[in-house]
Amino acid sequence: MSDSTTVPGWRQAHLGHWLAQALQRFDARVLVLMARNARMPLALANLCARGHLTASHVHITRHLSLAGSRLSDLAQRAGVSKQAMGKLVDQCEAWALVQRAADPLDARARRVVFTDGGLAWLQAYEEAVRQAESELRDAVGPEVAAVIAIGLEAYAA
Numbered sequence: 001m002s003d004s005t006t007v008p009g010w011r012q013a014h015l016g017h018w019l020a021q022a023l024q025r026f027d028a029r030v031l032v033l034m035a036r037n038a039r040m041p042l043a044l045a046n047l048c049a050r051g052h053l054t055a056s057h058v059h060i061t062r063h064l065s066l067a068g069s070r071l072s073d074l075a076q077r078a079g080v081s082k083q084a085m086g087k088l089v090d091q092c093e094a095w096a097l098v099q100r101a102a103d104p105l106d107a108r109a110r111r112v113v114f115t116d117g118g119l120a121w122l123q124a125y126e127e128a129v130r131q132a133e134s135e136l137r138d139a140v141g142p143e144v145a146a147v148i149a150i151g152l153e154a155y156a157a
Contacts, residue, residue: 019152026132027055033128040124041117047095059085060092060112061125068101068111097121 011017034040035049047053063069063077075085089112092098097118103109114122137145 024055026136027058029132029135030058030125030128031055033131034121034124037124037127039120039127041096041120044095044097044117044121053095056088057092057097058125060088060098061122064098064112064114066114068103068113070103070109070111074112092118 031048031053034053035045037045040048044053059078059080060074063074069077071085071089072082074089075082078085080088089098089100093100096115098112099115100110101113103111133145136148140148
């Protein structure tokens, strides 16, 4: 029999698996680098170092507009439910990363916006991403890193 169910290990040896593994490794490295960033607020660095701020919280960092975003828009961009994003925002609000503010376009609506500490977190995130990308280039070589970036960008588009 030659169908894929008889080939051992196929579920852990496909592109989706390797993409997920690479993202987990990349996000974990970014969080380690952020925890060590001297410009990051100490409380956030400590939360990060102790594993309380995780890749889940990075969804907010990746998808929150600098001008702020409605919760439903933020959830949609992150690909999670509004309820799940609401819980992440609640945690990040408790840690002073974000706050809910009035929406200037709709008095009934609220927007999630970065706090000053959240903007420092965002700066540390940018620096950590750049460092992690540099480490990836060093690990696989600049040509392979370029092919990975071009291929993933084309695939995701």
